Amino acid sequence: MVPTFVSDPVHVRTPATSANLGPGFDALGLALGLHDDLSATVTGDTFTVEVSGEGAGELPTDERHLVVRAMLAAFDEMGGRPAGVAVRCVNRIPQARGLGSSSAAIVGGVLLARALVADGSARLDDAAALRVAARLEGHPDNVAPCLFGGFTIAWTEAGGARAVRLATAEGVRPTVFVPAERGLTATARAALPPQVPHADAAFNAARSALLVHALTAAPELLFPATEDRLHQGFRAPAMPGTASLVAGLRAAGVAAVVSGAGPSVLALTPVPADFHPGSAWRAEPLGVDGGGALARGGMVEHAERGPVAAGRTS
Numbered sequence: 667m668v669p670t671f672v673s674d675p676v677h678v679r680t681p682a683t684s685a686n687l688g689p690g691f692d693a694l695g696l697a698l699g700l701h702d703d704l705s706a707t708v709t710g711d712t713f714t715v716e717v718s719g720e721g722a723g724e725l726p727t728d729e730r731h732l733v734v735r736a737m738l739a740a741f742d743e744m745g746g747r748p749a750g751v752a753v754r755c756v757n758r759i760p761q762a763r764g765l766g767s768s769s770a771a772i773v774g775g776v777l778l779a780r781a782l783v784a785d786g787s788a789r790l791d792d793a794a795a796l797r798v799a800a801r802l803e804g805h806p807d808n809v810a811p812c813l814f815g816g817f818t819i820a821w822t823e824a825g826g827a828r829a830v831r832l833a834t835a836e837g838v839r840p841t842v843f844v845p846a847e848r849g850l851t852a853t854a855r856a857a858l859p860p861q862v863p864h865a866d867a868a869f870n871a872a873r874s875a876l877l878v879h880a881l882t883a884a885p886e887l888l889f890p891a892t893e894d895r896l897h898q899g900f901r902a903p904a905m906p907g908t909a910s911l912v913a914g915l916r917a918a919g920v921a922a923v924v925s926g927a928g929p930s931v932l933a934l935t936p937v938p939a940d941f942h943p944g945s946a947w948r949a950e951p952l953g954v955d956g957g958g959a960l961a962r963g964g965m966v967e968h969a970e971r972g973p974v975a976a977g978r979t980s
């Protein structure tokens with residue numbers, strides 16, 4: 667049945683995210699305390715977007731905008747689109763820096779569309795919202811923490827993406843180091859080889875399993891738990907400043923990794939006060955966002971959740 671659309675404006679607040687966290691390539695992600703604010707109203711007969719902050723003057727303001735593309739995909743999943751929607755984006759997440767800006771736009775679009783449909787949460791539950799968002803992004807490791815908050819483990823089955831959310835241990839205090847230059851995920855993915863040695867795959871399996879324990883219960887193990895052999899080394903030649911900052915932080919004992927596909931760097935343990943990253947980097951200490959976009963404007967009211975499973979239940 668064609669959906670009924672609500673006439674009131676709807677809002678969503680989407681967190682930045684850091685994916686991979688070192689060894690957990692395409693699987694692990696963390697929601698961070700830095701957000702885009704999006705709102706939408708059904709009106710007129712076209713989709714329009716007004717952008718302020720990051721991306722203003724650069725991003726398209728029509729149906730090519732990523733938030734609108736995600737809205738349209740979600741409306742189609744729910745059985746129909748309104749003729750027109752006015753979208754407003756107040757963007758704070760730096761774009762193309764490895765901080766999940768594209769996932770924040772996609773998750774925002776999916777949740778705005780769901781909120782604009784009178785029975786949206788019945789037509790598109792949280793598990794389905796994750797599947798739609800991950801399909802658009804191409805991998806689930808940013809969209810899962812953006813939706814659910816906290817630390818997530820995401821994976822893909824025949825039916826689509828699924829995720830579990832885990833609360834982080836006290837003492838996990840992320841700092842991101844953001845450079846001025848951008849790096850597109852698609853370019854960074856093209857640097858990866860089609861195959862890796864079995865020993866390197868085994869190395870990452872052990873470290874990513876350890877990382878789940880370290881992030882949730884044993885932060886003192888974050889340093890060994892954040893070593894990677896599957897992606898950071900292959901991408902280093904294209905982002906030498908990132909590789910050298912990660913190496914410098916690790917030499918100072920900090921559990922530092924490339925954030926997502928880079929070029930930002932994520933530190934998961936405190937950075938010594940006398941460590942200076944250099945003038946090319948803006949250091950931002952950020953908290954962990956415990957609730958994700960669902961806590962702020964989706965159809966689900968925020969409640970501090972324990973481990974939850976999302977995705978197909980069969």
Ligand SMILES: Nc1ncnc2c1ncn2[C@@H]1O[C@H](COP(=O)(O)OP(=O)(O)OP(=O)(O)O)[C@@H](O)[C@H]1O
Pocket residue numbers: 683684685702721725731732733755757760761762763764765766767768769770771808849850851852925926927928
């Ligand atoms: N808020 C936004 N609104 C619309 N489009 C966006 C927004 N944020 C990002 N994009 C689009 O996504 C592109 C960046 O996506 P990309 O996946 O390369 O980087 P990222 O998501 O910032 O980093 P990562 O995926 O490594 O965490 C931008 O160049 C822009 O086209």
Ligand SMILES: N[C@@H](CCO)C(=O)O
Pocket residue numbers: 685686691692693805807808851854855897926927
């Ligand atoms: N897992 C992804 C995260 C960036 O979107 C990658 O490293 O390519």
